[in-house]
Amino acid sequence: MGVSGWLAERLALPKFRSKYLGKPFPVHSTFFLGEIALFSFVVLVGTGLYLALFYEPSAAAAGGGGGGALPAAYASVLAIDSNPFGALIRRIHHWAAHLMIAAVILHLLRVYFTASYRRPREVNWLLGLVLLGATIGASFAGYLLPYDQFSVTATAIGYGILRSMPWVGATVADFAFAGQFPSAATVPRFFAYHVVWAPLALSALIALHMVILLKQKHTELPARGERPDPAEGRWIHGIPLWPEQAALMGVLFLILVAMLALLAAFLPVHPSAYFGPPSPATPDVKPDWYLLWVYGALRLIPGTLHFRFLGATIGSEAIGAMLVPGLLALVILLVPWLDRAPSSEYYAERAAAGPRRLALGLAVLTLFLALSLAGFGAELGLSVPVLWVITVAAPIAAAWGTHLVVGRRRAETVEMKAPGR
């Protein structure tokens, strides 16, 4: 018996191979979105490990110098940027973060529009939302690390929002930011969140997400026009995990790394040298694209608006950046329980097969876009009342238009099918 035979016998490899490596994977291009999120995370960890060798998590003056010495964190980022390889890795890290957030959001949309959140996949839907929050949280913690004028101002906005939380805002914000921001203790605290807490939490949650996926198996999209009977069992039309699916994933990973390297080679990121070190001046900062809608909601709500509730004053900041996002998050969280249509455990649905789901989904998506547009209201010369009209009318128009178009198409399909019955 050779070494491989000896190992196979000791580790029961043939059983493992037939149980796990032969698992069939349905093939559909949108199923790659979750994998893209996963691979972006791997790239983030790899590039982050390199950056951590040179980054200094301290707001103290570099080299202990006084006078005009720069904060150590800021100076270390300038040093990373001044080295061509360091700059390339920093840019890949930055683009991978954007790609991961975009992939997670698109993956969520795929799961929603194909109704893949239905029983028994509610747990993975909830876990997915926690993953989305953790991904955005990790990104927010990373935002402060260059410790330049822009990132300090942006983080201060986040601090203000957390402080506006009724009853416990000041305690929670001061604990999370290790003191009243800006405080010297915030940089090492956020560094710990960014390089220890967030990667550990994301790794554990992603692993759980995958274990549940393996246990429940992937949903499968029915052929166009086919409506599987919910009570029916199924055959999985797919390819085995080993070697076909693994080879596909390998190719996808290499394409992703190549694309990020190309982006990094040609498109610079967050120019810390241009923003300069922190100073008392407050530049006009906007959040990244995925949080622009919160900024837009804040602009739509008059700064003087407030009400009292159980002894606490709830101001415009808490309404725009906590209450509105909180309510939207609650609706999204409850999606699996709001959709009560009978469904198959095995099959997903094509988006057009559920006109109401499609219309509501597009309405919420349009609401996010309209709120993001409100974030650019001043630059576009749009007044607050006009932005309010857009924010209310655009989602209604999107829902109504979708229902009209998809409803009519479905009616036509049924009519076309009728004579052959």
Ligand code: HEM
């Ligand atoms: C870091 C974030 C995430 C990662 C790395 C991730 C990864 C994955 C992967 C690789 C799959 C299998 C392939 C696929 O369907 O694309 C999957 C399936 C799934 N994910 Fe995620 N996911 C994340 C976030 C989310 C979010 C935000 C949601 C929804 C709120 C979600 C809900 C689901 C569900 C319900 C499935 C099963 C889909 C089915 O069987 O068709 N995931 N995830």
